Amino acid sequence: MRARYTVRHKLFLVAGFMAGVLLLLLIGGVNQGRNAVQAQPLMADAIIYVRAGAAGANDGTSWEDAYISLQSALEDAVSGDEIWVAAGVYTPTVRTTPADARTATFMLKQGVALYGGFAGIETVREQRDWRANLSILSGDLDHNDAADWRGIVTDTIAIAGDNAYHVVSADVVTATLDGFVITAGKATGADPHHLGGGLYTNGGHTTVTHVGFWGNQALEAGGGFFDRQGQVTLAQLVFAGNLANRGGGMYFYHDTGIIVNSLFAKNRSEISGGALWDEAANSTVRNCTFADNEAGTQAGAILSWGGGNAVTLQNSIVWANTAPNEPQLSGGFVVSYSLVEDGWLGTGNLNADPLFVSPESGDYHLQMGSSALDAGDNGYAPEFDLDGTVRPLDSNHDGIATADMGAYEFELQAVFLPLMLKQVTPSGK
Ligand SMILES: [Ca+2]
Ligand SMILES: [Ca+2]
Ligand SMILES: [Ca+2]
Numbered sequence: 371m372r373a374r375y376t377v378r379h380k381l382f383l384v385a386g387f388m389a390g391v392l393l394l395l396l397i398g399g400v401n402q403g404r405n406a407v408q409a410q411p412l413m414a415d416a417i418i419y420v421r422a423g424a425a426g427a428n429d430g431t432s433w434e435d436a437y438i439s440l441q442s443a444l445e446d447a448v449s450g451d452e453i454w455v456a457a458g459v460y461t462p463t464v465r466t467t468p469a470d471a472r473t474a475t476f477m478l479k480q481g482v483a484l485y486g487g488f489a490g491i492e493t494v495r496e497q498r499d500w501r502a503n504l505s506i507l508s509g510d511l512d513h514n515d516a517a518d519w520r521g522i523v524t525d526t527i528a529i530a531g532d533n534a535y536h537v538v539s540a541d542v543v544t545a546t547l548d549g550f551v552i553t554a555g556k557a558t559g560a561d562p563h564h565l566g567g568g569l570y571t572n573g574g575h576t577t578v579t580h581v582g583f584w585g586n587q588a589l590e591a592g593g594g595f596f597d598r599q600g601q602v603t604l605a606q607l608v609f610a611g612n613l614a615n616r617g618g619g620m621y622f623y624h625d626t627g628i629i630v631n632s633l634f635a636k637n638r639s640e641i642s643g644g645a646l647w648d649e650a651a652n653s654t655v656r657n658c659t660f661a662d663n664e665a666g667t668q669a670g671a672i673l674s675w676g677g678g679n680a681v682t683l684q685n686s687i688v689w690a691n692t693a694p695n696e697p698q699l700s701g702g703f704v705v706s707y708s709l710v711e712d713g714w715l716g717t718g719n720l721n722a723d724p725l726f727v728s729p730e731s732g733d734y735h736l737q738m739g740s741s742a743l744d745a746g747d748n749g750y751a752p753e754f755d756l757d758g759t760v761r762p763l764d765s766n767h768d769g770i771a772t773a774d775m776g777a778y779e780f781e782l783q784a785v786f787l788p789l790m791l792k793q794v795t796p797s798g799k
Contacts, residue, residue, distance in 0.1 A: 415450035415451055415452070416447075416448075416451045416452075417451070417452050417453075417454055418430040418437070418443040418446055418447055418451055418452070418453045418454070419431065419432055419433050419435070419436035419437065419443075419453075419454050419456075420436055420437045420438070420439070420440050420442075420443045420453060420454065420455045420456065420460070421433055421436035421437075421438065421455075421456035421458065421488075421490045422438055422456065422457075422458025422459065422460065423438065423458065424436035424437070424438050424456075424490075428442075430442065430443050430446060433456070433490045433491060433492075436456070436490070439460070439463070440453070440455060440460045440462075440476060440484075440507070441462060441463050441464050441476070443455075444464075444476060444477065444478075444479060444482070445464075447479055447482040448479075448481075448482070449479070449480050449481025449482065450481055450482075451481075451482050451483075452482075452483045452484075452485060452495075453482065453483070453484045453485065454485050454486075454488055454492075454495070455484065455485065455486040455487075455488065455505040455549075455550070456488045456489065456490035456503065456505065457487075457488070457489065457490070457503035457504055457505055458505065458506070459506045459508050459521035460476075460505070460506065460507055460508070461474075461507075461508050461509070461510060461511055461513075461534075462474040462475050462476045462507075462509075462511075462534055462537065462538075464477070466539070470559075471511060471532060472511070472532050472533065472534055472535050472556075472559065472563070473534075473535060473563070474511055474534050475534055475535070475536045475537065475538060475539040475570075476507060476537065476538045476539070477538075477539050477540070477541070478538065478539065478540040478543055478545035478547065478571075478576070479543060479545065480543040480544060480545065481543075481544060481545070482545055482546075483545070483546035483547075483548065484545075484546065484547050484548065484550070485498070485546075485548050485549050486498075486500060486503075486504075486505025486507075486548070486549035486550040487499060487500025487501070487502075487503050487504075487505055487549035487550075487580065488503055488505070489502075489503050490503075498549065500548075500549035500550075500580045504520055504521075504522075504551050505549060505550050505551070506520065506521050506522060506550070506551045506553060507537050507538060507550050507551065507552050507553070508521060508522075508523075508537065508553050508554045509533040509534035509535075509536075509537040509553070509554040509555040509556060509567070509568075509586070510523070510529075510533055510553075510554045511532060511533055511534055512530075512531040512532050512533070514530045514531045515528050515529050515530050515531075515533070515554050516528035516530065517553070517554065521553075522551055522553045522584050522585065523553045523554040523584060523585030523586075523611075524584055524585050524610070524611050525585050525611045526556075526585050526586070526587040526593070526611065526612070526613040528554075528585060529554055529556055529585065529587060533554055533555065533556035534554075534555055534556065535555070535556065535557045535558075535559050535563035535567070535570075536555055536557060536563070536566050536567065536568070536569065536570040537552050537553070537554070537555040537567070537568050537569065537586070538552060538568065538569045538570075539566075539569070539570045539571070539572075540569075540570075540571040540572065540574055540576050540600075541571075541572050541573070541574070542572060542573040542574045542600075543574045543576075544574055544575045544576075545574070545575075545576055545577070546576075546577045546578075546579075547569075547576065547577070547578045547579075547581060548577075548578070548579045548580050548581070549579075549580045549581070550580075550581050550582075551581070551582040551584060552568040552569060552581060552582070552583050552584070552586065552594070553568070553582075553583075553584045553585050553586065554585055554586065555567030555568040555569075555586040555587065555588075556586075556587050557570070557586075557587065557588040557589060557590075557593075557596075558587065558588075558589040559589075561590075562598075564588060564589040564590040564591075565588055565590055565591050565592055565596040565598070565621070566588060566591075566592045566594075566595055566596030566597075566621070567586035567587045567588040567592075567593050567594070567612070567614075568583045568586035568593070568594040568595055568612070569583070569594070569595045569596070570592075570595075570596050570598075571595075571596070571597045571598065571600050571602065572598045572599070572600065573598065573599055573600045574600050574601070575600060575601040575602070575603070576597070576600060576601075576602050576603075577602075577603045577604075578595075578602065578603070578604050578605075578607060579604075579605045579606055579607075580605075580606045580607075581606075581607050581608075582607070582608040582610070583595055583607065583608065583609045583610070583612055583619065583620075584608075584610050584611055584612070585610075585611045585612065586612045586613075587612065587613045587614065588613075588614040588615075589614070589615065590614065590615055590616065591614050591615065591616040591617050591621040591623075591647065592614055592616075592617045592619075592620055592621030592623075592647070593612035593613045593614035593617070593618045593619060593637065593639075594609045594612040594618075594619045594620055594637070595609075595619070595620045595621070596617070596620075596621045596623065597620075597621070597622055597623060597625045597627065598623045598624070598625065599623065599624045599625050600625050600626075601625060601626045601627070602622070602625060602626070602627045602628075602629075603627075603628060604627065604628065604629040604630070604632065605629070605630045605631050605632070605752070606630075606631045606632065606754075606756050606758075607629070607632040607633075608632065608633045608635075608756075609632070609633070609634045609635070609637055609645065610633070610634075610635050610636050610637065610732065611636050611637065612637045612638075613637070613638050613639070613640075614639055614640070615639060615640045615641050616639055616641050616642055616643055616647050616673075617639060617643045617645075617646055617647030617673070618637035618638045618639040618643070618644050618645060618663065618664075618665075619634045619637040619644075619645045619646055619663070620634075620645070620646045620647075621643075621646075621647045621649070622646075622647070622648045622649065622651035622653050623649050623650075623651065624649065624650045624651060625651050626651070627648075627651055627653040627654070628653065628654040628655075628656070629653065629654070629655050629656070629658060630655075630656040630657050630658070630752045631656075631657050631658070631752055631754065631755055631756045631777050632658045632659075632756065632777055633658070633659045633661075633734055633756060633777045634646060634658065634659070634660045634661075634663055634671070635659070635660075635661050635662050635663065635729075635732060635734060636662045636663065636664075636732070637663045637664075638663065638664045638665070639664075639665045639666065640665075640666045641665065641666050641667055642665050642666075642667055642668050642669045642673045642693075642700065643665060643669045643671075643672060643673035643675075644663035644664045644665040644669065644670045644671060644691055644692075644693065645660045645663040645670075645671045645672060645691070646660070646671065646672045646673070647669075647672075647673045647675060648672065648673065648674050648675060648679065648681050648701075649675045649676055649679070650675070650676035650679050651679070652679060652680055652681065652682070653681050653682070654681075654682045654684070655672075655681060655682065655683045655684070655686055656684045656685055656686065656750050656751075656752065657684070657685045657686060657746065657750070657751060657752055657755070657761075657773070657775070657776065657777060658686045658687075658776070658777055659686065659687045659689075659734050659776040659777040659778070660672065660686070660687065660688045660689070660691060660698075661687070661688075661689050661690050661691065661726065661729060661734055662690050662691065662692075662729055663691045663692075664691065664692045664693065665691075665692075665693035665697075666693070666694075667693065667694060667695060668693050668694070668695040668696045668700050669693060669696055669697075669698075669699065669700035669701070670691030670692045670693035670696075670697040670698060671688045671691040671697075671698050671699055672688070672698075672699050672700070672701075672703075673700050673701055674699070674700070674701030674702045674703055675701055678702065679701065679702050680702040680703060680704050681701075681702070681703050681704075682703075682704045683699075683703055683704070683705045683706075683708050684705075684706055684707055684708065684746075684747065684750040685707050685708060685746035685747060685750050685751055685773055685774075685775050685776075686708045686709075686775060686776065687708065687709045687724050687742055687775050687776035687777075688708065688709070688710045688711060689709065689710075689711045689723070689724050689726075690711065690729065691711070697711075697712075698710055698711050698712060698714075699714065704716065705719055706718055706719065706747065706750075707719070707745065707746045707747040707750065707775065708720075708775060709721065709722065709724055709741065709742050709745070709775050709776075718745065718746075718747060720741050720742070720745060720775075722741040723740075723741075724736060724740050724741065724742045724775070724776065725737040725739060725740040725741075725742075734776070734777065734778065735778045735780070736765075736774060736776065736778060736780045737780075738780070738782070740774075740780070742774055742775035742776055743765040743766045743774050743780050744762075744764070744765050744766045744768070744770070744771075744772035744773070744774060745772070745774065745775050746762070746772060746773035746774055746775045747773065748762050748771075748772060748773050750773070751773030755774075755777060755778050755779040756777040756778055757778060757779075759778075759779045759781060760779075761773050761774075761779045762774075762779065763779050763780070763781055763782070764782065765779065765780035765781070765782055766782075767782050
């Protein structure tokens with residue numbers, strides 16, 4: 371009886387939810403229509419389309435007539451435009467120093483937003499699935515890296531020859547990058563081409579969301595991403611298999627940064643800060659997972675550097691990182707509601723195995739029974755997790771929905787739903 375009631379109740383909720391969604395879509399449609407009418411007399415902001423292999427006129431005006439080069443779209447774009455990029459592998463061709471091929475980079479433009487993750491048929495941005503459709507920005511200019519079947523370098527040892535110093539760059543602009551994989555950057559040149567192999571930003575305000583930094587390298591700092599004195603708003607990022615002397619995954623340098631819902635795994639620094647180096651940036655790190663990162667001397671996960679510097683770490687997991695000294699965190703931190711291996715002083719902190727599903731295969735979701743379930747603080751929790759799952763959920767099934775620690779929220783329903791469906795089968799409902 372109880373199970374049947376629950377299922378019926380659920381169906382009722384689902385029906386209500388669908389009706390709500392429909393209503394929102396209708397309202398959205400009305401609003402869009404009104405905006406379109408209002409926008410008509412003005413110069414409307416354009417969507418510029420990019421699709422590898424597109425036939426058609428290749429002028430960027432539709433998916434059919436899409437540019438095949440992201441570089442062409444960037445040349446066209448003006449402030450307010452959006453560039454939509456379909457699945458495929460794209461390499462930069464425009465050099466900042468004409469005589470040096472390796473300075474080829476996708477240079478972000480003021481007020482222009484780049485969105486990836488499209489199949490190449492969508493009419494509204496919300497239809498894209500950035501997990502299924504990989505829009506890959508690769509630094510492999512000479513096409514000789516040992517990339518995987520998708521075109522991603524998952525480990526820097528697979529990089530060969532003369533790759534781009536920075537796959538993507540930004541120089542004092544406000545720009546958005548959303549829905550890409552950035553891979554195979556190799557910043558092994560002279561300053562600043564020894565920083566930020568995947569993404570190098572200088573000043574400005576960069577918003578980076580739904581981006582995977584895989585297998586990027588920097589001789590000096592920030593293998594995946596280096597930000598110099600800018601403002602960065604970062605969410606739903608994955609840093610994996612990146613390498614640098616300092617800050618294998620990411621380096622915050624005298625900037626203002628917040629990063630949420632992100633995973634740092636299997637990054638390496640030859641010196642310190644296997645995953646992340648924070649230099650006089652006092653960054654906020656919220657609902658992030660740091661695991662299996664490695665440093666040559668200290669701070670396998672995060673180094674907080676500079677007199678009085680303090681990284682604010684909330685609702686996060688720091689586990690199984692390695693270094694000869696201070697294998698997890700080193701320097702100044704304010705830590706709360708976080709699971710830190712070997713422990714850290716602060717409200718709500720834990721020191722216990724978070725029970726990742728399968729670190730060997732890169733799956734850092736939590737399992738049932740993990741101490742990190744419902745152990746975060748809802749006040750700090752973002753609305754969604756790295757998968758886009760709504761937070762907070764009642765992951766430990768005690769009737770109270772509390773945010774989990776780490777990048778992923780655990781969904782108990784997914785485990786119990788088949789069981790509940792089985793229970794109602796005998797009565798035929
Ligand atoms: Ca190469
Ligand atoms: Ca939860
Ligand atoms: Ca709960």
